[in-house]
Amino acid sequence: MKIGIIGLPQAGKSTIFAALTGARGAEGDHSSRKDLRIAAVTVFDDRIDFLSRMYQPKKTTYAKIEYLLPPETGSAGGAGSEGAVWNQIRTCDALLHVVRNFEGTLGTLPTPEQDFRRLEEEMVLNDLVVAEKRMERIELDKKRGKQPEGEEASLVQACRQVLEQGTPLRSDPGLASAPLLKGFTFLSAKPMLILVNNDDEDETPPEWDQSPEGVDLFGVRGSLEKEIASLSAEEAKEFLEAYHIEESALDWVIRHSFRILNRISFFTVGPDEVRAWPIAAGTPALEAAGSVHSDIQQGFIRAEVVAFDDLKAHGSFNEAKKAGLVRLEGKGYEVKDGDIITFRFNV
Ligand SMILES: Nc1nc2c(ncn2[C@@H]2O[C@H](COP(=O)(O)OP(=O)(O)OP(=O)(O)O)[C@@H](O)[C@H]2O)c(=O)[nH]1
Ligand SMILES: [Mg+2]
Known part of the structure; x- marks a missing residue:
């Protein structure tokens, strides 16, 4: 579960990354590590807090999401060239698009909507090149008498048509999530959250x-949030209360990151551990x-489930x-968000 942070130069990507991965919940000590570009962030969950109070386990484990800050492009190219950035972004499951909505360092006024479109276009073009290359290859193979396999050709062709309109692939969810296209790691097919970085x-x-x-x-105040993130949990709470902020924007982002990844959580409970999966x-x-x-999967008998x-x-x-609210479910039961499950299994 990895989310890549993208945005035009000076949009506030590093600021947002610092805010997301600040004091609260991020693994390890980041303050001393300027080179850190990937961090696991805890997805706090009231339900886990509740279960933890109920079961008093030795250990409480929340879900985590990884955030990736790609290398800075700079002007020198090299390791941080644009191609390298997109290649790192390709490995991500979803994107966080940071858009500048504050006055730039040189007094440049913000143009968030244009900025957003510029990067969208770049992603669409990138994907179009990939789709076209693949189509060329398929045509070439056909000439040599090799028939394309299955539906791939028609799917790639459909992608090309969408992209040629300048439309991101995510606008066609069926196409964007087609298993046969997974290997192409199309950028514009990835689920995305837009963070408008305000003053x-x-x-x-x-x-x-x-x-x-x-x-x-979503609108965030990047600099402010970065400061809040560097406070201790106690101080942050006071700060948020003083400013009448119910949920910091970044907590919101973390929650929604989970949603755009199309993830749900089920829970296991007991005296040893209460855990979100x-x-x-x-x-x-x-x-x-x-x-x-894997043992529980292999010896699976039943899942005992309560919402x-x-x-x-x-x-x-x-x-x-x-x-009568505890159910016994079989192998094929579709797990729901918030299910508390005890697996019955043979070893
Ligand atoms: N006023 C204001 N300034 C901000 C905000 N967020 C970032 N900045 C400033 O904008 C500049 C760029 O922020 P960064 O976080 O470094 O942006 P970036 O996208 O990582 O920049 P590059 O990596 O160079 O592309 C810095 O001087 C920040 O202090 C904000 O919310 N408000
Ligand atoms: Mg940066």
Whole structure:
């Protein structure tokens, strides 16, 4: 689960990365590491807090998301050239597009919507080149008497048509998520979140003439959030209260990152550990068992499931059971967000 941070030069990418991976929840000590470009960030979850109070486990484990800050392009090219940046971004599951909406260092006024489109176009063009190259290859193979396999050719052709209109592939969700196209790692097919990076005084994101389709846009105050992130949890709380901020923008981003990755969490509970397990939405119980341990998958008998809300409403597992809310599910059961699962298995 990795999210790549993209944006034009000086949009505030490094600032946002620092804010996301600041004191709260990020692994390791970052303050002394300027070269750090990838960090695992904790996805705080009220449900886990609740379960942890209920079970008093030795250990409480939240889900994590990785954020990647690609190398700075600079002017010298080399290791940080644009191609290298996009290649790193290709390895990500989703994108966080940072758009500048503060006055630049040289007094340049912000043009967030244009900036956004510029990078969108770059991604679309990048993908178009990939699609065209593949089509050429397929044509060449055909001439040599080699028939293209399965649906790949028609899918790539469909991508090309979308991209030629200047439209990102994510606008066609079926196409964007086609398993046969996975290997192409198309940039514009990746789910995305737009972060408009405002000045400290400016709370609201700008009105856009044409809001991008199917992408959530959020206004953050990058510099301010970076400062909050460097505070201790205690200080940060006071700060947020003083400013009447219910949820820091970056907590919002972390929560939504989880959503755009199409991840849900199921929970395991017990005296040793209360833990969130992030899985793709739609995962069957058997596979979910495998994410906990391969032995549990192999010896799977049944999943004993209770929904978090049912457990919470009834106050304890036993009460929920008495109310008939604890179900026994089989291998093919589609795990839901917030399911609390005990796997029954043979070793
Ligand atoms: N006023 C204001 N300035 C900001 C904000 N976020 C970043 N800056 C400033 O804008 C400049 C660029 O920020 P960076 O975070 O380095 O931007 P970047 O996208 O990483 O830049 P490059 O890596 O050079 O492409 C720095 O001088 C920041 O201090 C903000 O929210 N408000
Ligand atoms: Mg930077």
